[in-house]
Amino acid sequence: MVGESWWAVGEALERIDRIDPRLCAFIEVWHADALHRTRTVEGQLPLAGLPFAVKGPTGLRSYAARRLLAAGAVPVGSTAVPGPGTYWQTWGLGAHGRTVNPYRADRTPGGSSAGSAAAVAAGLVPLATGSDGAGSVRIPAAWCGVFGLKTTNGLLPTPDRTGLASAGVLTRRVADARTYLRCVLDDGAVTSAAAHGRASPPVAATYSPDLGFARTDPAVEVVVRAAVGRLAAAGVVRLDGAPGSSLSLLDPREAWLAVRGGDPSGGAGAGAREENERRLDAYFARTPLLLTPVTPNRPHGHEGPGPDVYSTALTWAFNLSGHPAASLPAGFTPDGCPVGLQLVAGRGADVSLLEIAGAAESVLPIVRP
Incomplete structure (x- = not known):
């Protein structure tokens, strides 16, 4: 498992180094720390060695990120969020400049989880955390062609005192978002969510x-x-x-x-x-x-x-x-x-x-x- 983890994290870091100077999705990339975590992660953990990105400079301190770490996932960097500017400038500001839409560089990726959506869309990481106070996960997910989930307000802890913002995640596949939710919810929240029943098509x-x-x-x-x-x-x-x-x-x-x-x-x-x-x-x-x-x-x-x-x-x-x-x-x-x-x-x-x-x-x- 460690060998597979090393390959997954190493591949993610290599792709970030190669693609991010044009995409500008990351504020910081944690090469040494990510590789160290990969060597020491316990192989039996459910997300052992899974590379992921966190939203913004404080993303690693979020409740969801801490739960992902406990499940064995490996953070490789923090993603771009809006820099100084007018209220509509939600394109994100990475270490290499303005974050661009992976499909059309002349368009914004949306925000404020701009870098997270762009990184997932470009295949730099399979999963990135986000937060959504007005559409800040769903809008960049839509504009970058990936899946994005805003959880029920209050389901996961959030520092937003207005109650508007909720934790979220951006992934390439819905299955990865299901894995995220299973790992970040505690037993009580899982029981509560299950109590709402399961949907059977149609x-x-x-x-x-x-x-x-x-x-x-x-x-x-x-x-x-x-x-x-x-x-x-x-x-x-x-x-x-x-x-x-x-x-x-x-x-x-x-x-x-x-x-x-x-x-x-x-x-x-x-x-x-x-x-x-x-x-x-x-x-x-x-x-x-x-x-x-x-x-x-x-x-x-x-x-x-x-x-x-x-x-x-x-x-x-x-x-x-x-x-x-x-x-x-x-x-x-x-x-x-x-x-x-x-x-x-x-x-x-x-x-x-x-x-x-x-x-x-x-x-x-x-x-x-």
């Missing part, structure tokens, strides 16, 4: 291209709608077309900004937040799955998305509500930009969500340009 779901308020790019909507159609045709989901079955929310922007600014009530958006909570509770009481695009727009250029364009429009409602949500690769727009399908489940149904995502992944093989 899973009842509805699809919303805009949640009732977003302005979704037609090119993005075409890709996601086609992916949803394939899931329905394969029997992974059963789309509910009954009157009143779809979900429409109020724009949560004002509420999110208020909570982030320190007002837990939601400030001027308090009414919208309360109404959204009511609608979401009613929806998930009857339907276990919601499908949407991850973002209403394609990956934008490094200069920003333009005025009044919020890449978070379809994600941050679920940071306010606390629901687990995932981004699954859905395909590409004609200009070569990855698009993500967002899957949202009831609070605490993280295990079930990953099972559904795994079934969806099996019928959505992505032909990468």
Whole structure:
């Protein structure tokens, strides 16, 4: 096992050294420490020798990273997060410069888990930690063509006092995210997650291209709608077309900004937040799955998305509500930009969500340009 671990970690370090000067996904790379850990890791541990990356300069201190270390995984470096700049500059700043999208260097990888998504997409590591306060795992996962999970708020410890941010992970395959969740949850959390039941296809779901308020790019909507159609045709989901079955929310922007600014009530958006909570509770009481695009727009250029364009429009409602949500690769727009399908489940149904995502992944093989 040690020999295999050495090869896996050594290969990851070699790829980082060769590719990262162009990708700029890493802030630091821990060559000596990673190789030392590989030599000393106990071979019977479940993740013995698995190379992984952590988000940002403090990522190694996160609860999830500590649990991965205890399972035998080997951290190889910390990934890029946004540097100084305006609020929309979420592309990440690595040791070699601005983090770029692995598919189109002229576009952002999204943020704030920018480096983690880019590193996983480029095959530098199979798994990277992230955190999601408004879509910061799901958006870069969507724009880099990888899988990303935002866990139920409060399921894992987080230093964010607003309650908006939740721990997450970025992987190339859903199976790796399942392994991550199994290793980072304690026994009590595993029991609680299992209590929400397991999903058996076809899973009842509805699809919303805009949640009732977003302005979704037609090119993005075409890709996601086609992916949803394939899931329905394969029997992974059963789309509910009954009157009143779809979900429409109020724009949560004002509420999110208020909570982030320190007002837990939601400030001027308090009414919208309360109404959204009511609608979401009613929806998930009857339907276990919601499908949407991850973002209403394609990956934008490094200069920003333009005025009044919020890449978070379809994600941050679920940071306010606390629901687990995932981004699954859905395909590409004609200009070569990855698009993500967002899957949202009831609070605490993280295990079930990953099972559904795994079934969806099996019928959505992505032909990468």
